[in-house]
Amino acid sequence: MRPIHALQTEAGTTVIRPTSGWVPPRFGELWHHRQLLYFLAWRDLKVRYAQTLLGAVWTVFQPIALMVVFTLAFQRVGKVKTEGVPYQVFVLAGLTFWNFFSRAVTVGADSLTANAALVTKTSCPRLVIPLASLVSAFVDFAITLAFFFIFAAWYGTYPTWRIVVLPFALLLGVGFIAGFVLLLSALNVRYRDVRQALPFLIQIWLFLSPVAYPISLLGPRAARLLTLNPLVGIIDSVRWSLIGTNGPSPAALAFAIVISIVTLVVGLAYFARAERTIADLA
Amino acid sequence: MTDAAISAEGLGKRYRIRERVQATTLAESARTGLAVAARRVSKRGRLERKDFWALRDVSFQVDAGEILGVIGRNGAGKSSLLKILARITEPTEGTALVRGRVGSLLEVGTGFHPELSGRDNVYLNGAILGMRRSEIVRKFDEIVEFSGVEQFIDVPVKRFSSGMHVRLAFAVAAFLEPEILLVDEVLSVGDQAFQERCLGRMHEVTRDGRTVIFVSHNLAAVQSLCDRGLLLDGGRIVFEGTVGDTIEHYLTSIATTSQVSVRERKDRRGTGALRFTDVAVTSSEAGPVLVGGDAEIALGYESDAKPKHLFVSIAVAGPLGEPLFLCSNELSGDDLADATAVGTFRCTIPKLPLQPGRYSLNVFAQLNGVIADWIEHAAFFEVIDSDVFGTGRLPPSSHGPLVLQHSWSAEGAERDAATRASASHG
Numbered sequence: 001m002r003p004i005h006a007l008q009t010e011a012g013t014t015v016i017r018p019t020s021g022w023v024p025p026r027f028g029e030l031w032h033h034r035q036l037l038y039f040l041a042w043r044d045l046k047v048r049y050a051q052t053l054l055g056a057v058w059t060v061f062q063p064i065a066l067m068v069v070f071t072l073a074f075q076r077v078g079k080v081k082t083e084g085v086p087y088q089v090f091v092l093a094g095l096t097f098w099n100f101f102s103r104a105v106t107v108g109a110d111s112l113t114a115n116a117a118l119v120t121k122t123s124c125p126r127l128v129i130p131l132a133s134l135v136s137a138f139v140d141f142a143i144t145l146a147f148f149f150i151f152a153a154w155y156g157t158y159p160t161w162r163i164v165v166l167p168f169a170l171l172l173g174v175g176f177i178a179g180f181v182l183l184l185s186a187l188n189v190r191y192r193d194v195r196q197a198l199p200f201l202i203q204i205w206l207f208l209s210p211v212a213y214p215i216s217l218l219g220p221r222a223a224r225l226l227t228l229n230p231l232v233g234i235i236d237s238v239r240w241s242l243i244g245t246n247g248p249s250p251a252a253l254a255f256a257i258v259i260s261i262v263t264l265v266v267g268l269a270y271f272a273r274a275e276r277t278i279a280d281l282a
Numbered sequence: 283m284t285d286a287a288i289s290a291e292g293l294g295k296r297y298r299i300r301e302r303v304q305a306t307t308l309a310e311s312a313r314t315g316l317a318v319a320a321r322r323v324s325k326r327g328r329l330e331r332k333d334f335w336a337l338r339d340v341s342f343q344v345d346a347g348e349i350l351g352v353i354g355r356n357g358a359g360k361s362s363l364l365k366i367l368a369r370i371t372e373p374t375e376g377t378a379l380v381r382g383r384v385g386s387l388l389e390v391g392t393g394f395h396p397e398l399s400g401r402d403n404v405y406l407n408g409a410i411l412g413m414r415r416s417e418i419v420r421k422f423d424e425i426v427e428f429s430g431v432e433q434f435i436d437v438p439v440k441r442f443s444s445g446m447h448v449r450l451a452f453a454v455a456a457f458l459e460p461e462i463l464l465v466d467e468v469l470s471v472g473d474q475a476f477q478e479r480c481l482g483r484m485h486e487v488t489r490d491g492r493t494v495i496f497v498s499h500n501l502a503a504v505q506s507l508c509d510r511g512l513l514l515d516g517g518r519i520v521f522e523g524t525v526g527d528t529i530e531h532y533l534t535s536i537a538t539t540s541q542v543s544v545r546e547r548k549d550r551r552g553t554g555a556l557r558f559t560d561v562a563v564t565s566s567e568a569g570p571v572l573v574g575g576d577a578e579i580a581l582g583y584e585s586d587a588k589p590k591h592l593f594v595s596i597a598v599a600g601p602l603g604e605p606l607f608l609c610s611n612e613l614s615g616d617d618l619a620d621a622t623a624v625g626t627f628r629c630t631i632p633k634l635p636l637q638p639g640r641y642s643l644n645v646f647a648q649l650n651g652v653i654a655d656w657i658e659h660a661a662f663f664e665v666i667d668s669d670v671f672g673t674g675r676l677p678p679s680s681h682g683p684l685v686l687q688h689s690w691s692a693e694g695a696e697r698d699a700a701t702r703a704s705a706s707h708g
Contacts, residue, residue: 014380016378016379043398050398122388122393123370
C-alpha cells in the first residue's frame with residue numbers, strides 16, 4: 001500500500017485511507033486551488049486597509065520609523081561606517097527586507113490557527129493558508145521596495161546593473177521564509193508556545209542580523225560566528241544588489257543557500273506530516 | 283466493485299483524549315509525555331483507555347444519484363464521518379472510495395469576513411468551496427438573486443443582519459455543482475421561508491442525479507429529502523434501511539434512552555462545569571400536562587461552584603425533532619443570580635399551546651459564555667387532551683402542533699345588515 005493520502009486515479013476516484021509517517025506534500029491540490037491562494041492573499045490585504053485613512057502608507061511606516069531610530073542611535077552616537085552609502089539608505093535597504101521577513105513569519109506562523117474555520121470546516125488544501133499569508137506579505141514588501149527606490153534616489157543612490165541579481169537574492173530569501181513559515185505554522189497548531197516565543201525571537205534576531213550595522217563593523221571572529229545566521233548571506237545579497245554595498249562572503253552565501261534549501265525541505269516535509277492532524281487540533 | 287459513488291469499508295476514527303482535551307503547550311506535552319512513558323513502563327495497556335473512537339467499523343455504500351440521510355444523536359459520529367469523506371481529517375483505519383468531485387458544506391459562510399462587502403465575500407467563499415473564478419462570475423447574478431440581498435451587495439457584511447448573512451452564505455453554497463455533495467446540518471439556520479427555499483433548491487440539485495449525504499437533526503427534512511437512511515450510535519452503524527424505517531428506529535432508541543436518568547446520560551456536550559441531573563415536566567399542580575394548561579419544567583442540576591453568568595435554555599421539539607419553541611432565561615430576562623451550586627431551575631409556561639401528543643426537549647446551559655452541558659432529547663413529555671375551548675373540540679392536527687386560545691367577535695354595522703337583507707330579497 002503506497003503511503004499516499006488520496007490517490008486521484010484516471011476514473012476520478014479518490015481513495016481515502018489512513019497514512020503514516022512521512023508523506024509527500026500535496027502540490028497537486030495546491031495547484032488546483034491556486035485561485036484560492038490569490039483570493040486569501042487579496043482578503044488579507046483588503047481587510048487590513050479597509051477603513052484606514054492612510055492605507056498603504058502604514059506598510060512603509062514601520063521600516064521608516066525603525067530607520068529613524070537606528071539613525072539616531074547608531075549614526076549620531078557610534079558613527080558607523082556604511083561602505084560608501086549614506087547610513088539612512090544603508091539601514092532602509094536592510095529594513096525593507098527585514099520587515100518582509102518579520103511580517104511574513106509572524107503572520108504566517110499564526111495563519112492556521114487564525115483560519116481555524118477553513119481548516120476544520122472545509123477541505124481546501126492546508127498549504128494554501130500559510131502560503132497566502134506569505135503572498136500578502138510579499139505584496140507589502142513590493143510597496144516598501146518601491147518607496148525605498150524613491151528614498152535612495154533622494155540621497156543620490158541609484159540602482160546599478162547589480163539589480164538583475166535581486167530576483168535571485170529574493171528567491172533565496174523567500175525559500176527560507178516559506179520553509180520557516182510552514183514549519184512554524186504547523187508547529188503552532190500543536191504547540192501554541194510558538195506564538196508566545198516568536199516576537200521575542202524576532203527581536204533578538206534583528207540585532208544578530210546586519211541590518212543596523214554592516215558585518216564589516218565586526219571583528220573576524222564575531223563575523224564568522226554571525227554567519228551561522230542565514231539572514232546574513234541573504235540580507236547582504238539583497239543589499240548588494242540594491243545599493244552596491246559589500247556582498248556576502250562566499251562562506252556566508254553558501255551557508256545561506258544550504259540553510260534555505262534545508263529549511264524549505266524540512267518545512268514542507270513537516271507540514272505534510274502534520275497536515276493529517278491539523279483539523280483535529282486547530 | 284460496483285458503480286457506487288461512495289463505498290466505505292471499515293472506517294474508523296480514533297481521537298487521543300490528550301489531543302482533544304488538554305491545553306496544547308510544550309510544557310503540557312512534556313508532562314504528559316513523561317506520564318505516558320512512566321505508565322508504559324509500569325502498566326502496559328493502560329494507554330488504550332485514553333483513546334476515544336468517534337467512529338468504528340463503518341461500512342456502507344451510496345449509489346450514484348442516491349440521497350443518504352445520516353441521523354443519530356450528539357456524538358454518534360455523524361460529523362466525523364462527513365469530515366473523513368470530505369477529506370478534512372484522515373481516518374484512523376479503513377478505506378473509502380469516492381467517485382467524482384466532492385463538495386462539502388459543513389458550515390455556511392466559512393471564511394466570510396465582516397469587513398468585506400457581500401460581493402467580495404461571494405467570491406472568497408466560492409473559492410473556498412472550490413469554485414473557479416470564472417464559475418463564480420458566471421453564477422454571480424443568480425447567487426445574489428437567490429439570496430435576496432441585491433441592494434446591499436456592496437455593503438460590508440458586518441452591517442448585515444444575521445438573517446441576510448446566512449442567506450447570502452447559503453446562496454453561494456446552493457450553487458455549488460459537485461457530483462457528490464456532503465451536507466452537515468446547515469439548514470438549521472435562517473428563517474422558515476428561506477429554509478424551504480433551500481430545501482427546494484436541494485431537491486432540484488438531487489433531481490439532477492447528484493449523490494448527496496445529508497446529516498441533520500431535523501428528521502422532517504431528512505424524511506422529505508432522503509431515499510435511504512443510516513443510523514449511527516456510539517460511532518457505529520446500528521441501522522441501515524429506508525429513510526422511514528431508519529427514523530422509526532431512531533425514535534424508538536431515543537425513547538428508550540430518555541428512560542435513563544439524565545444524570546447517567548453519556549451523549550452530552552459541554553465542559554460539565556454544570557450538569558443537569560434530572561428533568562421533569564409537570565403541570566403546575568404536579569399533575570399531567572394538559573393542552574392549554576400551565577406547565578412547569580424543572581431541571582435539577584449540580585455544578586462545581588455557585589454558577590455565574592448563567593444562560594439556561596430549553597428547546598421543545600415535535601415527534602420528528604422539528605423545532606417548536608425555545609425558552610431561555612436570557613429571553614425572559616431572569617438572571618438566575620440566586621442559583622446555588624446544587625438546585626433546580628424551574629421554567630413556567632402558562633397556557634401551554636400544544637396539541638395532544640409526545641414532545642421532546644433539549645436542555646442547554648452555558649456558564650460565562652462556555653457551553654457547560656447540552657443534552658438532546660433529555661426528556662419526553664406527553665400532552666394530554668383537554669377541553670381547552672369548552673367546546674369539546676381541538677383543531678385537526680393537520681394544521682400543525684399548536685393550539686392557541688383565542689376568541690371571536692363580530693362587529694356589525696346597521697347598513698351592512700340592511701344591505702344583506704335587501705340582497706336576500708332580490
